[in-house]
Amino acid sequence: MGIQYEPIMMRAIDAVREAGEVVLTSGIHRVRAKGAADFVTDVDMAVQSFLARQLAVIAPNVQFMGEEQDNSGIDPSRPFWILDPVDGTTNLIHGLRLSAVSLAYAEGGAVRFGVVYDPFRGECYSACEGRGASLNGELISVSSALELSDALAAAGTVPGYKHMADEAFRQMRLLYDSCQDVRRSGCASLDLCHVAAGRLDAYAELMLQPWDYAAGALIVSEAGGRATTLTGEPLPLTHGSAILASNGRLHSKLLSLLA
Secondary structure: OHHHHHHHHHHHHHHHHHHHHHHHHOOOOOEEEEEOOEEEEHHHHHHHHHHHHHHHHHOOOOEEEEOOOOOOOOOOOOOEEEEEEEEOHHHHHOOOOOOEEEEEEEEOOEEEEEEEEEOOOOEEEEEEOOOOEEEOOEEEOOOOOOOHHHOEEEEOOOOOOHHHHHHHHHHHHHHHHHOOEEEOOOOHHHHHHHHHOOOOOEEEEEEEOHHHHHHHHHHHHHOOOEEEOOOOOOOOOOOOEEEEEEOOOOHHHHHHHHO
16 A cells, blocks of 8 residues: 555655755744744744645645644545644744654545654654655664663643643653653654654653644654554544554553553
8 A cells, every 4th residue: 555655755755855944944033822832933834835835736636734724624534634834833933943844644544654854953754654664765663662661751741731731740750750761842743753763762742733743653653663542542633632652562551651
């Protein structure tokens, strides 16, 4: 199945890399708050507009789900793109240089391929269903850690859902007590890719949207890991969810820990 998606994936990778140049070269002139600790900039809008045009040429009949638009008209029974034009917008606003462009292609209820590009490091992660995961064209795989005491975990603080903060920090403390240490990057798609590349052993967050995790979750699974909800279910593609990603070997232990 994966082979038939590869030609369109390669064109999508080229478009995402070009979009990364927009992130690098566009100055931030406007910032608008969408909600508590949830922002959109003119860079987000420029990247989304650029990729919407490019993807319409690559696959004219495929629907487009983008973070910075109303997606209520998406029909999940038909193919659709899932885009986060700038994952880590708050990082971008503060000049932290830890953001990514995340793009996935979903068909038949599953993500068929995904691309996450970190323009600041020139790192392009990609995966096509059944074909493995790559970083800049080289195959990657998850870590071999078997015990939580050997694991480096990442966790999110759900800044857009601050009413969930007590539970988020409770889970972070559980990870901190059980693992070697905990990291917090503010860019979910890259946390997922770092699990896929074996740089992290696990990542958990209480609420993300499909554009945050669709591409990264496939990259994790194709690298030999697992990405599920906190109850071990498949991640939804049409609404938000909690997420747990790991090298697979630690997944059941982490599910039990965070339950």
